[in-house]
Amino acid sequence: MTIADFTTNEMMTVAAARMLKNGTVCFVGIGLPSQAANLARLTHAPEVVLIYESGPIGTKPDVLPLSIGDGVLADTADTVVPTHEIFRYWLQGGHIDVGFLGGAQIDRFGNINTTVIGDYNNPKVRLPGAGGAPEIADQAGEVFVVMRQGPRSFVEKIDFLTSAGYLDGGDAREKLGIEGKGPTRVITDLCILEPEQGSQEFVVTSIHHGISREQISAATGWGIRFANEVIETAAPTQEELSTLRALLARTAEAHQKNK
Amino acid sequence: MADICSLKDAVASHVHDGDTVTLEGFTHLIPSGAGHELIRQKLRGLTLIRMTPDLIFDQLIGMGCAAKVVFAWGGNPGVGSLHRLRDAVENHWPQTIEIEEYSHAGMANAFVAGASNLPFAVLRGYKSTDLKKFNDRIRSVICPFTGEELAAVPALRPDVGIIHGQRADRKGNVLIHGIVGLQKEAVLSAKRAIVTVEEIVDELCPPANSCILPHWVVDAVSVVPGGAHPSYALGYYERDNSFYIAWDTIAKDRNVFIQWMEQHVLGTGNFSEFRASIDGIWAEEVHE
Numbered sequence: 001m002t003i004a005d006f007t008t009n010e011m012m013t014v015a016a017a018r019m020l021k022n023g024t025v026c027f028v029g030i031g032l033p034s035q036a037a038n039l040a041r042l043t044h045a046p047e048v049v050l051i052y053e054s055g056p057i058g059t060k061p062d063v064l065p066l067s068i069g070d071g072v073l074a075d076t077a078d079t080v081v082p083t084h085e086i087f088r089y090w091l092q093g094g095h096i097d098v099g100f101l102g103g104a105q106i107d108r109f110g111n112i113n114t115t116v117i118g119d120y121n122n123p124k125v126r127l128p129g130a131g132g133a134p135e136i137a138d139q140a141g142e143v144f145v146v147m148r149q150g151p152r153s154f155v156e157k158i159d160f161l162t163s164a165g166y167l168d169g170g171d172a173r174e175k176l177g178i179e180g181k182g183p184t185r186v187i188t189d190l191c192i193l194e195p196e197q198g199s200q201e202f203v204v205t206s207i208h209h210g211i212s213r214e215q216i217s218a219a220t221g222w223g224i225r226f227a228n229e230v231i232e233t234a235a236p237t238q239e240e241l242s243t244l245r246a247l248l249a250r251t252a253e254a255h256q257k258n259k
Numbered sequence: 260m261a262d263i264c265s266l267k268d269a270v271a272s273h274v275h276d277g278d279t280v281t282l283e284g285f286t287h288l289i290p291s292g293a294g295h296e297l298i299r300q301k302l303r304g305l306t307l308i309r310m311t312p313d314l315i316f317d318q319l320i321g322m323g324c325a326a327k328v329v330f331a332w333g334g335n336p337g338v339g340s341l342h343r344l345r346d347a348v349e350n351h352w353p354q355t356i357e358i359e360e361y362s363h364a365g366m367a368n369a370f371v372a373g374a375s376n377l378p379f380a381v382l383r384g385y386k387s388t389d390l391k392k393f394n395d396r397i398r399s400v401i402c403p404f405t406g407e408e409l410a411a412v413p414a415l416r417p418d419v420g421i422i423h424g425q426r427a428d429r430k431g432n433v434l435i436h437g438i439v440g441l442q443k444e445a446v447l448s449a450k451r452a453i454v455t456v457e458e459i460v461d462e463l464c465p466p467a468n469s470c471i472l473p474h475w476v477v478d479a480v481s482v483v484p485g486g487a488h489p490s491y492a493l494g495y496y497e498r499d500n501s502f503y504i505a506w507d508t509i510a511k512d513r514n515v516f517i518q519w520m521e522q523h524v525l526g527t528g529n530f531s532e533f534r535a536s537i538d539g540i541w542a543e544e545v546h547e
Contacts, residue, residue: 134364
């Protein structure tokens, strides 16, 4: 088997997509999570159920939405419910297996900041804010995070705790009585991280083809650790790559057409 | 009983300086035409409520209409920042605005509580997020049956609820379908409600289970064709993604923004004139 040419971004999306099992009920964030979740649906997991916070349940868009409530999501959904119902009945009601999130900053315990860089009352950069993420992070059965890895995004200390990972680590999350298991995977353009049992600190468990440990350390703002057994992430297959590229091409064409 | 009138008259009658106003519509049916009319009538000191402030809030904030913004996610969806919101929060331009920040679940529940005539909403959430450190209206209650501690947020009870729907009949009954967001709650939680629609028809012919707001819960209905642009109206037109991208450039610079707003919003009398004024020219303008 030969390894096809692929970018680190493609590897990230493919690795994230593989995490979703067929039939999983997934609450999807916009951007990278949406890309990965739809790739999963178009490859190994045709029965994955995608839910977006604007109201569509079981949506099957043929192009990626630019916003969380594009018409294509409603047009192709099993049902569209009011937004409050999404949060009250479907998420809080306990029907979501996996929450798929992104973020601006993440720390070693998988806590996420999407609110501000700097001080809240006098921010250096005002980010969009929480949106649906805090309750998704709390109430989904488990959470997958997909983010590009760099020293400014993978930080020693996040400036604001928007959405909970394992808080200070160990059993801090459980002690607070947070319902869901929390983040079980962080998928980046360089590697896959999983929480180390006990400490709940994220450690590298799989390194993408062609990436070195030094690259990963340099792209992380804390002294990142590697699991005892680290595997190499399987390179994208031809099917995964061609499906992803076709999806992105269809998306670009559709959004161009709307001009 | 809904008064079928021009948007100009509807805003003049129902919105006043210092009011608490919500403009809802979750990525779909965003009442942009109504937002422009608030700017044209130079309303000041408004508390603006919206789960996902986007371009219309960027415009209202940048034009100095807002004293306070209550929100959960303020961005340009699929593009990036709201530069006018950021400039107000980061640099106090054109003025200092107060912000009251929640999560989507918190605001959705707060609107339901408002529409249900309850003082607050109960939900699971806010167990660890820093939001509660900076918003003292996120509190907790003890369940009287189990002793469990749950989050509580105050009900949203705006003075004015403004939404955009697909169509109304001649009595002012309003039909909304597709992604309905929190529009029903925005109307039912508010003291006064203004609805803009694509058209007025003789018969609504609503499909079963579609969202209907009867004329007796709406104060004013105004026809504003294309009034949700650059968002979309299912069955009428698609989202203008290229406008969202162009907005990033327009909003980034204070002077470009002011000039654009003066020319296209203050310099036009209504949304149809606004649409005609930007038709085909904004793309070149921002690339100059």
